[in-house]
Amino acid sequence: MNPMFEVKHTNPAGLWTSPRITQMVEVQGARMIYLSGQTPTDADYKVRSSDFRRQAHSVYDNIELALRSAGATLHNVVKTTTYLTYAWNIAPLREVRLDRYKDLQSPPANTLIVSDEEPSRIVVLTGN
Numbered sequence: 001m002n003p004m005f006e007v008k009h010t011n012p013a014g015l016w017t018s019p020r021i022t023q024m025v026e027v028q029g030a031r032m033i034y035l036s037g038q039t040p041t042d043a044d045y046k047v048r049s050s051d052f053r054r055q056a057h058s059v060y061d062n063i064e065l066a067l068r069s070a071g072a073t074l075h076n077v078v079k080t081t082t083y084l085t086y087a088w089n090i091a092p093l094r095e096v097r098l099d100r101y102k103d104l105q106s107p108p109a110n111t112l113i114v115s116d117e118e119p120s121r122i123v124v125l126t127g128n
C-alpha cells in the first residue's frame with residue numbers, strides 16, 4: 001500500500017454485509033485516477049471469446065493494464081461500477097470478481113446495474 005494515502009474499507013452497522021462486497025471505502029490523501037469503462041476487447045478492438053467468464057477476465061486484464069500504466073494495481077481501486085446486459089451473468093461475474101480480488105483484504109465498493117435491454121437501446125452516463 002502506498003504510504004502517501006490511507007484506504008479504509010468498512011461495512012457500517014445497519015447495512016447488509018458479505019465477504020464479496022464493501023459498503024464504504026474512505027480514502028485520505030490520495031492521487032485520483034479515473035478509467036473509462038472497459039470492455040473485453042483487445043488492442044485491435046476485437047473480442048477474442050464468446051465465453052462470458054473469459055470476457056469478464058479480459059475486462060479485468062484491461063483494467064490492470066491501464067492501472068499499471070499509472071503505477072497502480074487492483075489494490076488501489078476503491079470503487080467500481082459494473083453494467084451487465086443480462087441478469088443470468090451475475091453469478092459468473094461474481095466468481096470472476098472474487099478471483100480477481102482474492103489477494104485483497106477487502107474488495108472495492110461496487111455498484112452493479114443490470115438492464116435486460118439490448119445495449120443499443122440504453123444510454124448510461126456516470127459522473128463524479
